Amino acid sequence: MARAFAGCVRDGDLIVLSGDLGAGKTCFSQGFGAGLGVKERITSPTFTLHNQYRGRLILNHLDVYRLDDLEETLDLDLPEMLETGVTIIEWGEQIDPTLPSDHLTIRILHGSSTALGEDDPQGPVDDDLRSIVFEFNGPIWLARLGQLEAVIQPWEVPC
Amino acid sequence: MLTLAVTSSTGVVGVAITRDREVLSECHVVTDRRHAEELTPMIREALGFAGVGLDEIDRFAVDVGPGRFTGLRVGLATVRTLAFAKHKPVVGVSSLEVLAATVLDPSAKGSLLSPAATKSEGCVVAVIDARRSEVFQQRFGPDGPFGEPSFGSPQNMARLVLPGDVILGDGADRYAEIYGACDGATHRIGIEPLAANVARLSVGRPAQEGPQVVPVYLRDPDVKVNIKTRHNT
Numbered sequence: 001m002a003r004a005f006a007g008c009v010r011d012g013d014l015i016v017l018s019g020d021l022g023a024g025k026t027c028f029s030q031g032f033g034a035g036l037g038v039k040e041r042i043t044s045p046t047f048t049l050h051n052q053y054r055g056r057l058i059l060n061h062l063d064v065y066r067l068d069d070l071e072e073t074l075d076l077d078l079p080e081m082l083e084t085g086v087t088i089i090e091w092g093e094q095i096d097p098t099l100p101s102d103h104l105t106i107r108i109l110h111g112s113s114t115a116l117g118e119d120d121p122q123g124p125v126d127d128d129l130r131s132i133v134f135e136f137n138g139p140i141w142l143a144r145l146g147q148l149e150a151v152i153q154p155w156e157v158p159c
Numbered sequence: 160m161l162t163l164a165v166t167s168s169t170g171v172v173g174v175a176i177t178r179d180r181e182v183l184s185e186c187h188v189v190t191d192r193r194h195a196e197e198l199t200p201m202i203r204e205a206l207g208f209a210g211v212g213l214d215e216i217d218r219f220a221v222d223v224g225p226g227r228f229t230g231l232r233v234g235l236a237t238v239r240t241l242a243f244a245k246h247k248p249v250v251g252v253s254s255l256e257v258l259a260a261t262v263l264d265p266s267a268k269g270s271l272l273s274p275a276a277t278k279s280e281g282c283v284v285a286v287i288d289a290r291r292s293e294v295f296q297q298r299f300g301p302d303g304p305f306g307e308p309s310f311g312s313p314q315n316m317a318r319l320v321l322p323g324d325v326i327l328g329d330g331a332d333r334y335a336e337i338y339g340a341c342d343g344a345t346h347r348i349g350i351e352p353l354a355a356n357v358a359r360l361s362v363g364r365p366a367q368e369g370p371q372v373v374p375v376y377l378r379d380p381d382v383k384v385n386i387k388t389r390h391n392t
Contacts, residue, residue: 077228080192
């Protein structure tokens with residue numbers, strides 16, 4: 001799905017990946033990178049903070065889990081990074097106040113419950129199941145709602 | 160007085176070596192985001208062209224913003240390091256003023272922004288791209304700047320331009336359709352801050368210890384929240 005979704009993005013796009021450890025954020029980024037035509041192996045940027053890849057577009061892959069303070073996000077110089085290519089930030093919801101209003105949040109949740117952030121009282125039944133929720137923020141993404149819906153439709157399950 | 164001046168607040172990195180108001184050498188390169196890689200070799204080059212050793216430099220000058228975050232930090236860090244190593248002072252200059260000085264000849268006597276040096280009767284509006292669809296802007300007249308530098312959307316900032324003004328800077332170039340439509344104003348395309356103007360503007364200004372010269376970001380978000388705490392709540 002990430003691979004298919006990569007066909008919809010363009011220069012300047014910002015995607016926030018949210019989900020617990022092991023939810024599959026980096027896995028999603030790898031599929032996304034493949035969809036962008038990135039040949040290199042995409043690894044977790046947890047320690048490097050920022051990796052850059054070249055595909056159809058430049059892919060900026062960030063992970064801000066390690067940052068302790070919002071002030072540290074200044075050092076990433078996001079405004080400059082967003083000038084070229086598409087940017088994916090894992091754990092990006094943690095730095096939400098520093099992000100531009102136009103961004104897409106993708107939440108990867110364990111289990112098949114589509115209830116946002118609400119844990120199934122029985123706990124995850126099948127560890128291999130994931131729910132992926134797209135959250136559109138800002139006019140740039142809202143305008144593309146229909147296009148994205150069509151692309152991810154094959155994976156859609158009735159709520 | 161030998162000055163080594165640096166500009167790094169936009170997509171142009173530049174170094175100039177001046178003796179009082181005379182420019183001995185000047186190097187510039189258009190670099191998107193390779194400020195760090197370009198600056199140090201360029202300093203060596205500019206010194207070489209001028210036939211001056213780093214030890215002979217009496218003081219350093221640098222543009223302190225507003226401008227690009229990474230570029231500013233590279234320029235400031237480099238200049239402050241050199242000043243620290245050579246025990247020499249630093250003069251910080253506004254990037255917008257450096258830009259305006261391209262038109263308002265800073266080598267003119269007396270006031271830096273001498274009216275005699277301005278071809279038009281109007282003032283100069285310096286506009287620097289702030290990213291995120293915003294610009295930094297300040298208007299300069301014969302007697303200096305009008306108010307403090309500010310930032311906002313190009314649409315809003317362009318409303319502050321008056322007839323007869325000369326508009327310049329990478330912010331105006333990027334939003335040329337907006338700034339080009341300002342009534343009675345002239346948009347001059349392709350004007351960038353030049354290191355020689357950083358040097359000229361620094362003449363006669365108080366020099367500081369390196370660490371006292373700090374970047375002007377103008378747009379620091381309020382980012383004091385501890386994110387780990389936020390995450391857990």
